[in-house]
Amino acid sequence: MSGSARVGVCHVIGAGLAGLSAALRLAESGRPVRLYEQAPQAGGRCRSFYDATLDRTIDNGSHLALSGNHALVDYARRIGAGAALVEQTPAAFPFLDVRNGDAWTLRPGGLWLFDPQRRVPHSRPWQYLAALRAVLATAGQSVDDALPPDGALHERLWRPLAVSALNAPTARASARLFGSVMRETLLRGESACRPLLAPQGLGAAFVDPALRRLAELGVVLRLGARVDTLRFEGTRAMGLSVDGAMIDVAAGDSVILAAPAWVAERLIPGLTVPPPGPAIVNAHFRLDQLVRLPGGLPFLGLVGGTAEWLFARGDVVAVTVSAADALAQETAESIAASLWRDVAAALRLDGPSRPCRVVKERRATPDQAPDSVLRRPPARTRWDNLCLAGDWTDTGLPASLEAAVRSGDRAARCVLSAC
Structure with a gap:
């Protein structure tokens, strides 16, 4: 293809962090990119939104990145969002046991x-x-x-x-x-453990600047565009149906499927993927004043209660509970009451629960038990012009922002290496 006058188009399906990173890498190399996202907004599980109950912009879920997440840090630099991340130096991780008030701070290095x-x-x-x-x-x-x-x-x-x-x-x-x-x-060591926080939210750090950069590079983004079918012939993907309209994948074109695992399984015959993992529950409480957590940092690990991590941003404290299938079965009101007890204990607050927004991610990650990890597919597929990206693919890492970006980079490099 390198000797042809036409540069092949790459169709990237999914505008979560994996798809955004793949599109960025391809567009930087000069490849024309068309990016399709079923949802009305980009970012996937890494997004921010306005919540009317709190009258604040909150993140879909809280994420704690570290300075050792080199692919994520590089991605932020390339989209011009380095200033949107704050590195906590030196590395420190405060914890509190809500049962007895014991507190400690892990300070590696x-x-x-x-x-x-x-x-x-x-x-x-x-x-x-x-x-x-x-x-x-x-x-x-x-x-x-x-x-x-x-x-x-x-x-x-x-x-x-x-x-x-x-x-x-x-x-x-x-x-x-x-x-x-x-x-x-x-x-x-310490230099790889420094927490990276996004004070303005995940969207401001990883999604909005990426969309601006991709637009500058000429990437065509279609939101609310559902890919219904992939058409295969021989060893190639030959077309994709978007909202019922077939788009041909011409000679020299390629496809990166950066959708969730269950979507990839539906679109690709015979694909083996890990099953969905447990739910993650997040609760966001708006307090009466700016939040200062014990330990002096904008996050806090909790032991001995239901809540596992607290994140403070302005007058909102976000609570995260992982492996939370049982909790996710409860009503939002019950969840808020349970988590408020831990928040109140940690912050030494009295009185009733504050205004709260509960977010349940029922398929937050793929299952990450050993047998499920063995079901993760590589970036390359048996079709010459189709690659996979997503934190559920075989990156060697847990499903995370770092894994998503790394998978997108890897898929893009697979496409480029075939040119």
Whole structure:
């Protein structure tokens, strides 16, 4: 194709973070890109929206990125959004046990393991070496297999980190995926562990600037455009039906499917994908004043209650609970009441619950148990001009913003390498 006068078009299906990153990489290389998104807005699960109950713009779900997420940081730089991310330096992770008020802050870096004030209370330096068991875990091991629940750090460190990173109970979560998180962050030192926060929201950091940059590069974006069917002939994808209208995929053209796993499974015959994982529940409370969390940082890990992480932005505190299938079955009112108890305990607030918006993501991530991880497909497919992207593909990482961007980059490079 490189000798042809016509440069092939790449059709990218899905404008979540995986699709946006793939479209960006292709457009930067000079490829014409058409981007299709079924929803009325881009961003997928990484989006912000205005909530009338709170009269505030909130995120669909809270995400804590780290400076070791190199693909995500590079993506933000390339879309011109570096200023929308705030790096917390030095790295610090405050925790609070809501049962008894015990508080501590994990401060990795340097000789931190030998400073009792920078590690979990009553822990010993050698106990942290257990992280290596997750890094070296076999494909079939769960987090509990590698880091047993009776270990000194399980409740106060390994479990909070693993459940939030993998959206699964530690008895089911893949130890190998958790090990990949440890390998790329905690085991690389303080400079790879610095929290990256988006004070103006996920949309302002990762979606809106990407759309502006893609428009500058000539990418054609169609929102509210549902891809109904992919048509195959021989070894190629030959067409895609968008809202019932067939669009031909000409010689030299390519397709990147960056839709959720269950959509990809419907569109591609014989594709093996991981099943959906547990729900994630988020609750956003608007308080009467600006929020200051214990520990002094805009996020806080909680132990001993229902809520797992708190994030403060202005006068709104967001609560995140992963692996939350049981909680998601409750009414929004019941969820708000349960989570408010933890928020009130953490912030030492009295009185009734404040105005709240509950967001339930029932298919927040793919299932990340060891057997499900083995079902993740690679970027390349058996069709010459079709590649896959998404945090459910085989990136070697848990489903996350970093995995989504990395998958989009990988799919784009597969397309470009075939030119």
